[in-house]
Amino acid sequence: MENQEALASLTGKIATFVGLVGKKLPDDVTAKLKELSEGETMPMAKMIYASMEKNQKEAEELNRPSCQDTGLIQMFVRVGTKFPYIDDLKTVLKDAVFIATKEAPLRHNTVETFDEVNTGTNTGTDSPWLYWDIIPNSDKLELDVYMAGGGCSLPGQGKTLMPGEGYEGVVKFVLDVMTSYGLNACPPLLVGIGIGTSIDSAAFMAKKALMRPVGSHNANPKAAALEDEMTAAIDSIGLGPQGLQGTKSVMGVNIVNSARHPSVISCAVNVGCWSHRRGTILFNSDLSCQSSTHKGVAL
Amino acid sequence: MKKILTTPVSDEDLKDIKIGDVIYLNGHIVTCRDVAHRRLIELGRELPVDLKGGAIFHAGPIVRKVEGEDDQFEMVSVGPTTSMRMEKFEKEFIEQTGVKIIVGKGGMGPNTEAGCKENKAIHCVFPAGCAVLAATCVEEIEGAYWRDLGMPETLWVCRVKEFGPLIVSIDAEGNNIFEQNKVEFNKRKDAALEQLYPKVKFIK
Numbered sequence: 001m002e003n004q005e006a007l008a009s010l011t012g013k014i015a016t017f018v019g020l021v022g023k024k025l026p027d028d029v030t031a032k033l034k035e036l037s038e039g040e041t042m043p044m045a046k047m048i049y050a051s052m053e054k055n056q057k058e059a060e061e062l063n064r065p066s067c068q069d070t071g072l073i074q075m076f077v078r079v080g081t082k083f084p085y086i087d088d089l090k091t092v093l094k095d096a097v098f099i100a101t102k103e104a105p106l107r108h109n110t111v112e113t114f115d116e117v118n119t120g121t122n123t124g125t126d127s128p129w130l131y132w133d134i135i136p137n138s139d140k141l142e143l144d145v146y147m148a149g150g151g152c153s154l155p156g157q158g159k160t161l162m163p164g165e166g167y168e169g170v171v172k173f174v175l176d177v178m179t180s181y182g183l184n185a186c187p188p189l190l191v192g193i194g195i196g197t198s199i200d201s202a203a204f205m206a207k208k209a210l211m212r213p214v215g216s217h218n219a220n221p222k223a224a225a226l227e228d229e230m231t232a233a234i235d236s237i238g239l240g241p242q243g244l245q246g247t248k249s250v251m252g253v254n255i256v257n258s259a260r261h262p263s264v265i266s267c268a269v270n271v272g273c274w275s276h277r278r279g280t281i282l283f284n285s286d287l288s289c290q291s292s293t294h295k296g297v298a299l
Numbered sequence: 300m301k302k303i304l305t306t307p308v309s310d311e312d313l314k315d316i317k318i319g320d321v322i323y324l325n326g327h328i329v330t331c332r333d334v335a336h337r338r339l340i341e342l343g344r345e346l347p348v349d350l351k352g353g354a355i356f357h358a359g360p361i362v363r364k365v366e367g368e369d370d371q372f373e374m375v376s377v378g379p380t381t382s383m384r385m386e387k388f389e390k391e392f393i394e395q396t397g398v399k400i401i402v403g404k405g406g407m408g409p410n411t412e413a414g415c416k417e418n419k420a421i422h423c424v425f426p427a428g429c430a431v432l433a434a435t436c437v438e439e440i441e442g443a444y445w446r447d448l449g450m451p452e453t454l455w456v457c458r459v460k461e462f463g464p465l466i467v468s469i470d471a472e473g474n475n476i477f478e479q480n481k482v483e484f485n486k487r488k489d490a491a492l493e494q495l496y497p498k499v500k501f502i503k
Contacts, residue, residue: 044319044466048426051464055429059376068361068376068430105375107361108450118449151381151404151427167499172492179484183477184381184405186427222501229498233491237484242426243405244466245480265502275428 007088010287013299014096014143017291018073019104021145021279022065025056026293028213029190029276032251036188045246052241052274067275070106071147073097073128076211080138084285089141090130097121097128109150131204139285144211147277152189155181158199158206158268170195170267171230177269178234183243186273190214190251191234194268195223196258202268209254210272211280213293218255227253241274251276303461307352308399310419316467318476322423323463324354324400327441330455331355332380334448336388339395347444348454350396356425357382357403358433359451362440374437374457378430379404382411382422390414402465406477416473423465436462 025033037049059066075093079086100106101122110124111117122128129148155177161169174193182189194205217224230253240246251274260266272278281299283289291297304312306326316322329348338344360377382403385392389407392398393414401411401420404427415421425433442456468476 047321047464051426051429051432055426055432058435059431062431062435064431064434065361065376066431067428068359068378068434069380070361105361105363107359107376111449118451120449154381163502166502168496171495171499175488175492175495179481179488183481183484184383186404226499229495233495236491237487239484242424242466243477243480244424244468273428 006287007085007092010085010283011092011095011099013287013289014093014281015099015103016299017279017281017297018096018100018145019106020294020297021277022067022070022104022106022147023059023063024294025066025275026278027295028215028293029251029278030056032214033188033274036248036251040247042240042246044244045240048241048244065104065106067149067277068107069149069151070104070109071149071277072109073122074130074146074148074207075128076131076133076144076146076208078133078135078142080135080140082137082139082285083141084139085141093128093130094123098123141283143281145279145281146211149273152185152271152273155185156203156206156268156270158194158203158266160199160264160266163263163265166265170265171233173267174230174269175233178239178249179237182271183239185271186275187239187243187249188241188251188274189249190272190276191230191253192270192272193253193255194257194270195255196266197260197264199266199268201258202266203270205256205258206268206270209256210270210276211278212254212256214251216254218257220257223255223257227255301461304400306354308354309352310471313399313419313421313471316421316470318467318470318474320467321464322467323461324465325460325462326354326458328354328356328400328402328457328459328462330358330360330377330453330457332357332359332452333384334452335445335454336385336392338445340388340391346396346454348442348456350398353398354400354402355398356457357385357401360434360455362450362455372440372443372455374434374440374455376430377433377437379425379427381405382407386410393418393420406468406475412469412473412475415469415471419471421467421471422469424468425463425465433462436460
């Protein structure tokens with residue numbers, strides 16, 4: 001019984017957090033948008049930034065999802081081997097999304113492929129989509145919750161290049177995405193880039209890059225420098241908010257990398273829209289919790 | 300002063316509206332996206348709503364049942380979706396329905412430009428992601444059709460007041476702000492790449 005109560009409590013807290021992620025942007029994104037808005041000089045872009053700010057304020061006041069596309073929920077799970085509820089966690093996460101769908105409410109965004117039926121619950125075959133990382137000798141659970149909307153999922157693509165094409169090929173690939181699909185994906189974007197061996201690893205790292213805070217840097221000094229160079233390069237295109245021109249284009253560029261096979265260099269791009277709804281929450285074994293992205297939130 | 304159009308919209312109403320203008324809408328707008336376009340154009344099914352002189356919104360909202368009412372819904376959150384997905388259908392859609400205002404997100408292509416020019420219609424961008432802003436412009440949901448498609452794809456008939464800001468991206472002459480911007484963006488991109496290439500010679 002005690003275990004059942006704990007599971008219900010964990011499920012409820014995660015459901016509440018999922019709902020909250022749809023209503024309030026993480027602190028780093030809010031700060032970056034403010035900075036971009038204040039630095040903007042073009043009148044159309046300024047009007048759009050003002051609309052965004054008003055929208056986020058109203059979403060909070062009216063307790064509603066700030067964007068109607070609350071995404072197909074994805075989570076990065078980092079669970080300690082000694083976290084007491086590890087065995088039930090997959091069910092807990094699915095149930096939490098089911099509850100959040102009714103309570104937040106979230107839009108129904110899980111369509112079963114081939115049957116082409118919307119389940120109406122945001123749960124289905126491998127939905128929510130989960131990435132697992134097992135942490136040895138830890139009794140904690142840390143979750144990144146991400147609302148992967150349709151608009152910002154659409155530009156996602158990857159390519160396996162020959163080493164002869166080099167990193168030159170990588171930067172061209174990324175910038176081509178920016179001026180084609182990127183400008184429709186609700187800029188200013190957070191650009192996630194994965195660079196590594198096969199295409200699947202690159203795609204995964206590109207999404208993982210979007211879980212890193214805006215303004216953070218890759219631990220490798222060369223990769224970190226490239227993040228800044230690419231931010232400047234994409235900004236110089238002047239996509240502006242909504243792709244309708246502005247003095248800047250992006251919230252930032254985050255690169256995650258891995259070693260590669262000598263014969264290939266794979267790169268992939270995943271972008272987050274300006275309404276980058278990402279939340280991180282840490283649970284202790286007694287289910288007390290705190291969020292690093294939404295400071296001061298009580299569940 | 301705010302430029303406000305009211306449905307039904309006439310050719311005359313659109314005559315002086317140019318790309319980059321900001322307008323607002325009074326009257327009715329119907330959410331209409333991927334499958335509704337496909338049903339009309341590819342499957343030849345008649346739309347359950349008369350759109351002559353009307354407005355559509357490329358959007359899939361979050362709606363909530365009104366407590367205590369049998370079949371009433373309220374708009375919680377509604378914002379535009381990527382209009383480009385409807386590009387392959389939009390010219391014929393405009394021809395067949397007589398719709399005058401298409402609201403969505405991002406640019407559309409040559410097919411829609413031609414449809415707008417030949418039939419006198421416009422495409423506008425509502426700032427995407429601003430879904431609460433849009434929802435509070437909806438006074439009432441007056442109808443819901445093709446509900447078998449689920450919440451995002453249902454045709455929700457919304458009565459709106461000063462719905463906007465709507466940034467005109469294709470005008471009734473077929474001018475397209477996104478296509479004009481793209482030419483400039485691509486020039487700047489090529490220049491940016493020339494600057495980047497010498498800095499990424501990590502394989503040597």
